[in-house]
Amino acid sequence: MRVPVASIQPNPNNPRKLDKGKFAKLVQSIKDFPEMLEKRPIVVADGVILGGNMRHKAAIAAGLKEIPIIDASDWTQEQRDQFIIKDNLSFGEWDWDILANEWDPVALELWGLDIWTPKEQEEDVKEVCEVCGK
Numbered sequence: 001m002r003v004p005v006a007s008i009q010p011n012p013n014n015p016r017k018l019d020k021g022k023f024a025k026l027v028q029s030i031k032d033f034p035e036m037l038e039k040r041p042i043v044v045a046d047g048v049i050l051g052g053n054m055r056h057k058a059a060i061a062a063g064l065k066e067i068p069i070i071d072a073s074d075w076t077q078e079q080r081d082q083f084i085i086k087d088n089l090s091f092g093e094w095d096w097d098i099l100a101n102e103w104d105p106v107a108l109e110l111w112g113l114d115i116w117t118p119k120e121q122e123e124d125v126k127e128v129c130e131v132c133g134k
Contacts, residue, residue, distance in 0.1 A: 002066045005059055008044050014053045016088050025112040026058040034064065041068035043087070045080050051087040 018026065030037065037059065042052035049056055050072060059067050072080065099108065099115065108115050 001071065002068050003044075005056065005064055005067045007047070008042065008056065008067075008069065009048050010053045010056060011049050011084070014049075015084065016053065018054045022112065023054065023058065023061075026054060027061045029112055030055070030058050030062040030064070034062070037064075038068050041070045043072050043083065044069045045072045045075055050080055050083050 037055065040052075040055070042056050043050045056067065072083070075083070094113075099105075099113075105115055
């Protein structure tokens with residue numbers, strides 16, 4: 001289901017926050033790959049966001065007029081509260097060896113992952129980020 005972005009409201013009790021730099025990366029991520037939102041819709045109950053407050057805010061900043069949602073209005077208050085917390089938990093950890101050896105550090109940085117960058121690649125990351133405005 002798709003709805004106008006203005007038809008849903010951020011959760012005033014959202015326990016998560018995002019600094020300006022990471023928010024800018026999220027906005028750019030949505031601009032670059034808006035189809036991603038179709039696979040990870042905003043979860044809404046009675047017009048209030050349970051999961052996806054930052055994606056909603058970033059979608060507005062990216063200029064989107066509509067956004068995909070999942071309606072969870074039939075959930076109990078306990079289920080809603082539980083979802084808000086569990087949706088934001090990070091159970092896993094990055095395998096830094098695999099990231100370092102199998103992934104492009106410039107791409108990872110552009111996609112918003114805060115990584116350690118080898119000294120010889122710092123200028124490459126900085127240059128690419130300046131070119132694309134990140």
